[in-house]
Amino acid sequence: QVQLVESGGGVVQPGRSLRLSCAASGFTFSNYAFHWVRQAPGKGLEWVAVISYDESNKYYPDSVKGRFTISRDTSKSTVYLQMNNLRTDDTAVYYCARGLLFGDYWGQGTLVTVSS
Amino acid sequence: EIVLTQSPGTLSLSPGERATLSCRASQSVSSSSLVWYQQKPGQALRLLIYGASSRAAGIPDRFSGSGSGTDFTLTISRLEPEDFAVYYCQQYGSSRTFGQGTKVEIK
Numbered sequence: 019q020v021q022l023v024e025s026g027g028g029v030v031q032p033g034r035s036l037r038l039s040c041a042a043s044g045f046t047f048s049n050y051a052f053h054w055v056r057q058a059p060g061k062g063l064e065w066v067a068v069i070s071y072d073e074s075n076k077y078y079p080d081s082v083k084g085r086f087t088i089s090r091d092t093s094k095s096t097v098y099l100q101m102n103n104l105r106t107d108d109t110a111v112y113y114c115a116r117g118l119l120f121g122d123y124w125g126q127g128t129l130v131t132v133s134s
Numbered sequence: 135e136i137v138l139t140q141s142p143g144t145l146s147l148s149p150g151e152r153a154t155l156s157c158r159a160s161q162s163v164s165s166s167s168l169v170w171y172q173q174k175p176g177q178a179l180r181l182l183i184y185g186a187s188s189r190a191a192g193i194p195d196r197f198s199g200s201g202s203g204t205d206f207t208l209t210i211s212r213l214e215p216e217d218f219a220v221y222y223c224q225q226y227g228s229s230r231t232f233g234q235g236t237k238v239e240i241k
Contacts, residue, residue, distance in 0.1 A: 022178075053230075063222060063232040079229070113179065119226035120169045122190065124179040 020044040020123045022114045027128030038099040040114030047095040051118035054099045056110035104132045140233035146241040153210040155236045157223035162203045167227035170208045174219045
């Protein structure tokens with residue numbers, strides 16, 4: 019069955035970096051786009067990055083552009099989110115989802131807390 | 135950016151009752167590019183509806199979506215105990231944005 023498992027979250031100080039991973043299984047990884055979506059505590063959902071199936075296209079909203087980078091490794095069936103220059107308002111649960119325009123399968127998320 | 139406004143914020147209903155959730159867009163959503171998700175505590179989001187009205191694989195037929203343009207609706211015809219959750223709409227016609235969610239709670 020389709021599984022997406024996020025990891026790499028934790029507590030980090032403002033201005034530091036963190037890399038999240040999303041390990042995929044149960045389907046042909048190279049056929050699909052992926053995106054990352056976050057949910058701040060008690061808040062709604064916000065899309066933060068998307069990568070096409072062949073890595074040729076990557077998109078970000080203005081809130082993270084220039085700080086976050088999405089990538090993928092087909093040999094490991096894993097999607098990454100490199101987050102640099104983290105701010106306190108980046109604190110959220112980060113979800114990985116399969117799909118380009120919307121997520122048909124989602125992981126359970128990993129919590130990132132940015133605090134001094 | 136297209137802003138999605140969901141109403142009501144909370145819906146208090148009993149099992150067996152009908153639930154009607156609204157999602158209103160600040161501008162027209164092209165090609166009915168709207169989905170609905172269900173979120174339960176500690177669980178992965180679950181895709182219910184895509185293209186405004188098509189049920190995702192494995193979704194019971196008590197869930198239905200309708201609407202176009204700026205007004206969309208998710209209807210749960212008869213609430214089952216497992217349907218009490220938070221529901222989000224998302225548009226993908228212009229970038230991607232989410233509504234703030236509607237919580238369906240047991241009355």
